[in-house]
Every structure is written in C-alpha cells, then in structure tokens.
Amino acid sequence: MIEVGIVGGSGYGAVELIRLLAHHPSVKIKYIFSHSKAGELVSGTFPHLNHLPYRFESLENNNITCDVVFFATPSNISKHLAPKFLAQNIKVIDLSGDFRLKDRAVYEQFYGETAAPQSALDSAQYSIAEWSTIDASNTQLIANPGCFPTATLLALHPLVDSQIIHNNSIIIDAKTGVSGAGRSLAQHVHYSEMNENFSAYAIGKHKHKPEIEQYLTQLADEKIAVTFTPHLVPMTRGILSTIYVQLKEHTTTESLHAQFQRYYADAPFVRIRDIGEFPKTKEVAGSNFCDIGVYVNEENNQAIIVSVIDNLVKGASGQAIQNLNKLFGLDSATGLNQLPVYP
Structure with missing residues (x-):
C-alpha cells in the first residue's frame, strides 16, 4: 500500500482527497495534518466523516514516515514545509501554486510573496495529468495545476499543439x-455578497494567468500571452471556461471535433461532447471528468471551445490523485471512477 499524508487537512481540497483516497485500492491515509486542529477528530470539522477514525496531527512530529505527502494548502506554505519531506525521501504533490511558476519574478509579481528557491522550482514537475510524462525514478516533487488552468489547458492543448490557431x-x-476561494472568510464570499450576484475579478492579475501562459509558451515554443477574465458565480462547485480563438485556415466544426476526439482517444477523464452539445458544470460535479464542447463559426473562422470541470476534483484533488497514480506506476484512473453527482 502507498502510505500518504495530507497537509492542510481542514480545507476543501483536503476533504476531497480524503473522500477519494478512502476508496483507492492502493492507498492508505496515514496522516492528516492541521496546525490549528492538531489532536482533534477530523469528524469534528467534517461531521459527514463521522464513521472515520482520523485525527488531525501536528507537522512538528519528527517521526513522520510515509511515501507521499499532498499539500492542500494556500500558497506560501508548501515552499517552506515541503523541503522537510523531500529531505526524508518522501515525495510531494503540491496542490498550491508555490512550485508551478518557473520564473521567480513572475511568481512574486502575481502572488505578492517571495518565491521558492530556483533549485526547487527547477526540480518540480508541472503535471497536467493527460499530457505529462512522469519518470517515477527521479520525480520527487509534482506541481499540481490550478483549477482554471486545468479546464483551459485541456481545451487549448490540441489547438496549440497542432498549430492551427x-x-x-x-x-x-x-x-x-x-468553493475555489477556500474556507477562509472574506467579504466577497459572504452569502449576502455572493448570492444573486455575478462578478468579474482579478482582471489582468489573477495568479492562474501566468500559469496558463507558461504552459502554452512551452508547448508552442514561442511566447504566448492570453486574455483571461475569471468570474465568480453563486454556486458551490464547478468551472466553465469558454475559449475563443482565430483559426489559421478554413475549418469546419466536424473536422475540429474529430481532431479533439483523436487527441483524447486514450484519456478516460476527458469527454468530447457530440457536435452541437455543450457541457454544463453540474454534469461533472463530484467527478474527475473534463467535458469539452467544440464549435466553429465558419463565417469568421473562429473556434469556440467550452470546457467544464469540478474545480475541487479535476481542478485539484482528483488530478492530484491521477498524478499519484502516474508517480507510482498505477493506471491513471485508479480510485477515480466515481460518476458525477446529478442533479
């Protein structure tokens, strides 16, 4: 069995890891760490886990032994704590943004904090699970992608890779x-502020913008800048990303749809919807699926791609488990075959 620890155990990302890993046939949850709740039953924070015996533990324990640790923490935490585990030859899968950006200056510009040492950034493997190649023999640190980049890059990868836009x-x-804002209190996520409201935010300065650009730039082997506008909607789970691109040559919806099907023919968690059908967030809720719909406006040679994920699963904990599976040589789908929750 693969023994795992979870840091940031009182957050949404952690409780999704617990939910999914509890059914993983090759994993045992050994530690759930929380600095503020050490010694307390996990079910005291999450009563729906009342049947599970876990207690939160302190990271000050110097006798931690396991195979891998997930960091389901806000940014500016894992870069300080992960080296302790790496030094003990414990692999780290980081769900925060601390190791995603390779350029320290860009990290400091968008995160407002000092970046991790360059050596750590260079050693971290950024892993969109459908497209990364993980060499288990020399990979110690995985930077799990953000939620917006996951939904967006899965939609854009076939277009940029094939050089058709x-x-x-x-x-x-x-x-x-x-739920993408986490459990911390903030005015913009209070019920009276968020309910019956719809707002754009962090325009031009969202942390996921440089992450998207870094991946696409590496894929295209040329500098790519994107226009990225995130919005907050009054629902608990889900991301819907609508992407507009100009095609280089005349293309039909049918040919672009066939191209997406070819790219994801062997990807169990990416579902290309039928022509004329566009996904909704509720159709992937609670699951590790990314559903993608494709349309070409032939009048102006513009493609519109709609991509949806559950931000807490495919956008965080589910993809982290996919990366765990790849890291330990398991089938990518192991422990992740839950159907979406509907309605």
Whole structure:
C-alpha cells in the first residue's frame, strides 16, 4: 500500500482527497495534518466523516514516515514545509501554486510573496495529468495545476499543439463556483455578497494567468500571452471556461471535433461532447471528468471551445490523485471512477 499524508487537512481540497483516497485500492491515509486542529477528530470539522477514525496531527512530529505527502494548502506554505519531506525521501504533490511558476519574478509579481528557491522550482514537475510524462525514478516533487488552468489547458492543448490557431488570439472567459476561494472568510464570499450576484475579478492579475501562459509558451515554443477574465458565480462547485480563438485556415466544426476526439482517444477523464452539445458544470460535479464542447463559426473562422470541470476534483484533488497514480506506476484512473453527482 502507498502510505500518504495530507497537509492542510481542514480545507476543501483536503476533504476531497480524503473522500477519494478512502476508496483507492492502493492507498492508505496515514496522516492528516492541521496546525490549528492538531489532536482533534477530523469528524469534528467534517461531521459527514463521522464513521472515520482520523485525527488531525501536528507537522512538528519528527517521526513522520510515509511515501507521499499532498499539500492542500494556500500558497506560501508548501515552499517552506515541503523541503522537510523531500529531505526524508518522501515525495510531494503540491496542490498550491508555490512550485508551478518557473520564473521567480513572475511568481512574486502575481502572488505578492517571495518565491521558492530556483533549485526547487527547477526540480518540480508541472503535471497536467493527460499530457505529462512522469519518470517515477527521479520525480520527487509534482506541481499540481490550478483549477482554471486545468479546464483551459485541456481545451487549448490540441489547438496549440497542432498549430492551427493564431496564438495571439486566445480569449478565455471563465466562471468558477465559490468553493475555489477556500474556507477562509472574506467579504466577497459572504452569502449576502455572493448570492444573486455575478462578478468579474482579478482582471489582468489573477495568479492562474501566468500559469496558463507558461504552459502554452512551452508547448508552442514561442511566447504566448492570453486574455483571461475569471468570474465568480453563486454556486458551490464547478468551472466553465469558454475559449475563443482565430483559426489559421478554413475549418469546419466536424473536422475540429474529430481532431479533439483523436487527441483524447486514450484519456478516460476527458469527454468530447457530440457536435452541437455543450457541457454544463453540474454534469461533472463530484467527478474527475473534463467535458469539452467544440464549435466553429465558419463565417469568421473562429473556434469556440467550452470546457467544464469540478474545480475541487479535476481542478485539484482528483488530478492530484491521477498524478499519484502516474508517480507510482498505477493506471491513471485508479480510485477515480466515481460518476458525477446529478442533479
């Protein structure tokens, strides 16, 4: 069995890891760490886990032994704590943004904090699970992608990789549920502020913008900048990303749809919807699926791609488990075959 620890155990990302890993046939949850709740029953924070015996533990324990640790923490935490585990030859899968950006100056610009040492950033493997290649023999640190980048990059990868779009034309209009903000209190996620409201936020300065651009730039081998506007909608879970791109040559919906099907023929968690059908966030809720719909406006040679995920699963904990599976040589889908929750 693969023994795992979870840091940041009182957050939404952690409780999703617990939910999914509890059914993983090759994993044992050994530690759930929380600095503020050490010694307390996990079910005291999450009563729906009342049947599970876990207690929160302190990271000050110097006798931690396991195979891998997940960091389901806000940014500016894992970069300080992960080296302790790496030094003990414990692998780390980081769900925060601390190791995603390779350029320290860009991290400091968008996160407002000092970046991790360059050596740590260089050693971290950024892993969109459908497209990364993980060499288990020399990978110690995985940077799990953010939720907006996951929904967006799965939609854009086939377009940029096949060189069929003008790379300077990418417009990303994305919406997220409020759970993406985590459990911390903030005015904009109070019920009276968020309910019956719809708002754009962090325009031009969202932390996920440089992450999207870094991946696409590496894929295209040329500098790519995108227009990215995130929105907060009054729902708990889900991301819907609507992406607009200009095609280089005349293309039909049928041919673009066939191309997406070819790219994801062997990807169990990416479902390309039928022509004329566009996904909704509720159709992937609670699951590790990314559903993608494709349309080409032949009058102006513009493609519109709609991509949806559950931000807490495919956008965080589910993809982290996919990366765990890849890291330990398991089938990518192991422990992740839950159907979406509907309605």
